Amino acid sequence: MVVYELTDSEIDRIFQALADATRRDIVSRVLTAGHSVTALAEHYDMSFAAVQKHVQVLERALLVTKERHGREQLVNSRIDTIGRAATLLQAYEQIWAQRALRIDDILAEDTLKEQS
Amino acid sequence: MVVYELTDSEIDRIFQALADATRRDIVSRVLTAGHSVTALAEHYDMSFAAVQKHVQVLERALLVTKERHGREQLVNSRIDTIGRAATLLQAYEQIWAQRALRIDDILAEDTLKEQS
DNA sequence: ATAACGTACAACCAAATGGTTGTATATGAA
């Protein structure tokens, strides 16, 4: 498998795609099994075309793949992309944790903080 | 610290906020130390007002806090929110992993049947 | 007291987003 760094616009598209409850629900559903677009659309109170557009957004964000199977298009998750996004957020946590390790920062925070 | 479940629209706002390279850069910068809005704005090729709006989006997404300090407003990261988002994505990875385990189980069952 | 600084916010604009309906096309079933 080829692993390359995500570009800014790829990351934009990933988070943009995840910023919608319907699309997150679609991602959830296809995590456990492939679903046709029609099967997915049955769960939402919107037109088929709208759901199809959501799938397209997810596909362009590399969060799902579509695999034609007869006249159906099977939507499957791309767990690698979800993993990349997770790693990105964990990197933020790492950077923050390293800051916390700096002793002078801890002392400064103790002095400044009144809330808990 | 009070921990409660994130609502759909809170999650929407978090990922929406992260879906912009400028805002992700702001998040990165404030991870290691608080920055005034003006200090942040110096790094970007856009108006101060635009940067201020980005900070506002991050604040509404609970990704940063603003703390007034004289005439400056210190922007700091809310690592808990970043952690929640990370956890959410890890949950997706978990669900996917369990699916993979189920497939392993099925294969194992087949093997057992063959053996008996 | 006055000037400069840091921030906030309104009004405006172009482009993107999230939905709709309608139409076209390919595949599978009868």
Added chain:
DNA sequence: TTCATATACAACCATTTGGTTGTACGTTAT
């Protein structure tokens, strides 16, 4: 062949987004 199904996509629309400029206001420095 004909009909129903699954998908694709264009055109349209209202709202949101990401930027701008201009103005106002509290705080600090001179």
